[in-house]
Amino acid sequence: MPSNYPGFKYGTDREAVSAAKVKALESLLIEKGIITGDTVNNILGYFETEMGPFNGAKLVARAWADPDFKARLLADCNAACEELDFPQGMSGAEGEHMRIVENTPEVHNIIVCTLCSCYPWPTLGLPPYWFKDPTFRARVVREPRKVLSEFGVELDDSVEVRVWDSSAQIRWWVLPMRPEGTDGMSEAELAALLTPEAMMGVATVEV
Amino acid sequence: MKLQHNLGGLEGLDPINTETQVFVEPWEQRIFGIHTAMMALSNHLGDSLPDYAIEEVPTEFKSFWTWGHLRMGAEGMHPFDYFRLRYYEKWLGGISGFFISEGYITEEELNARTAELLENSEKAAAPLPSGGAAEIDAQVLKYLQEGDSPLRELPAPPKFSVGDRVRVKNVSPGDHSRLPGHLKGHLAEVVLVYEGAFTYFFPTEDGIGVPMPVYSLAFKNEEIWPESLTEPNSLYFNDIFEVYLEAV
Structure with missing residues (x-):
């Protein structure tokens, strides 16, 4: 949620940049064998169903x-x-x-x-x-x-x-x-x- | 003093934002998952109480990563940045920085791929890479199910007993602390001595990270804040490691 404090400025692309960065990071981690293509989805699923x-x-x-x-x-x-x-x-x-x-x-x-x-x-x-x-x-x-x-x-x-x-x-x-x-x-x-x-x-x- | 560590009782804040969603943007789910996977694959789990064969898990991740490491990043931030950034924005910055500093990825490749996804909507919409070793995901599930309990044998009898008055020491938080700054110097009553001793992921400059008793303490709000700023008939309980306490 945006702050009301006027000193905090955010670009209009705030969420787009984070979304791209996290996707870039996850794809690199999968390619480099740190996690698999299923790891994050499995974790999210665990908290949805278990x-x-x-x-x-x-x-x-x-x-x-x-x-x-x-x-x-x-x-x-x-x-x-x-x-x-x-x-x-x-x-x-x-x-x-x-x-x-x-x-x-x-x-x-x-x-x-x-x-x-x-x-x-x-x-x-x-x-x-x-x-x-x-x-x-x-x-x-x-x-x-x-x-x-x-x-x-x-x-x-x-x-x-x-x-x-x-x-x-x-x-x-x-x-x-x-x-x-x-x-x-x-x-x-x-x-x-x-x-x-x-x-x-x-x-x-x-x- | 770290502002982000001294939140309790701040004045002049806004009404509560009662947003009940866990993730307020879809991307936030992904960084939560990455952090949880890192905790589940952390190299320290070989010494954990559950039977983790962490060295045999075929992941390239060979680092030590826990909540303590995530918090150390948040505590090391410029305090105004801490409040400028949303919860998972701090995670994304800290975790990306960790993978770069440990040499798993370079800043250049992360920035280049981020830019590519921002510029090319087809690539941005494309699915993530698939595949990988199933044993990685088996370890992640095992961690979720078995955890990483900090409970250990008591090395020595607890120094304090139920009913004792104690004072919270005024220690420097160093790189990482589990002592809320707003409690420092204040008096409390021991209401419970937890059974056993609790360790922490790693030793901190302020003294946790070896097995020690933990106490449930009751603070009177007017002991911490001026009475004119407190409300009637309320008590504030806090779980505090023994090393942070001294006798009164």
Whole structure:
């Protein structure tokens, strides 16, 4: 997204130059035997079909449906992942050590990586643009309620806000509150209500 | 002090851009894939906990490349360039520069091919080269599935316990650091001592890269920023390597 700061000037060919440069680079890497013609597509496909927010959604739906599972998920996220029928890789790249924190009527959690963009790939996939944007990273730690309100979430002052910054090796995510009016829903129906933003703490789950 | 390392609490910024797409331009996907492949083929994986036979993978890539190397590039940038460039623009610059500096490609051939693609729309639309050794892609998949856990045996008991008050040291970040600058000098409470010890991809000037305890610390926002700039009823948690902490 363009900056409003007038000192930052961009050419009209900004994206075209980057697109050409990355294609030039990838083609050279393939020709020189560093990667194959399939490598990048395979990696992108992995995050479309194997590891993405659909996994986190299944875990949250199971936790909502089964309080014992929820306790195990909160105690040891990686071990709890083993209980569901996921593809191999839930403790793989950027998921080696995951932890989930629970939103309640008293506590609301948000994740951030102020240094860059650490994120639990196996449960949430790849991070959305806003999470990587320096403005979010700078603001959410000092003024989380203002940031939440810009996402459309208004919290009462009585709710404690906890911001979790991933500066070391733990990858954090959020177990949102189950919305009212979902008593008869199956786990698949519950999972369909979830968004990455809800599992990062900047959205509530809506029916 | 590195501005891009001291983001927490900056004033005067715009409203949040709530763009939820991962990639805002199609080309960004390609540099993400290249970076991930480099991590999956990095020569250090032979010493990793999973059983990677990295030396037998028939790739020409023989370098050490991790998140730490990508970050080192971002931390070494002119700070205003860091904010001028979008996330994956920084990746494209850093990764291209790495392949040039390691001698895999030359700047001239990258520039010539880029210019060719910009000038010739037929070439720009043509598919990428195909083929390559299947073992490369098998290793990439294995890395995605098995990762590169930094968890190790504790070399010594943790210095701090739950409930302790600690202070974040004021260390220079050097070329690369995992300590957010806005925490330096501030007090926090230990709320969790993670089991085991955590290493890092390589030793840094500021002392991580050997197995050590990591703590979950709770900071009061009014401890870090003037109270008039903070909000009521919020807590800021941060995972911090032991070497960055001192007793109060």
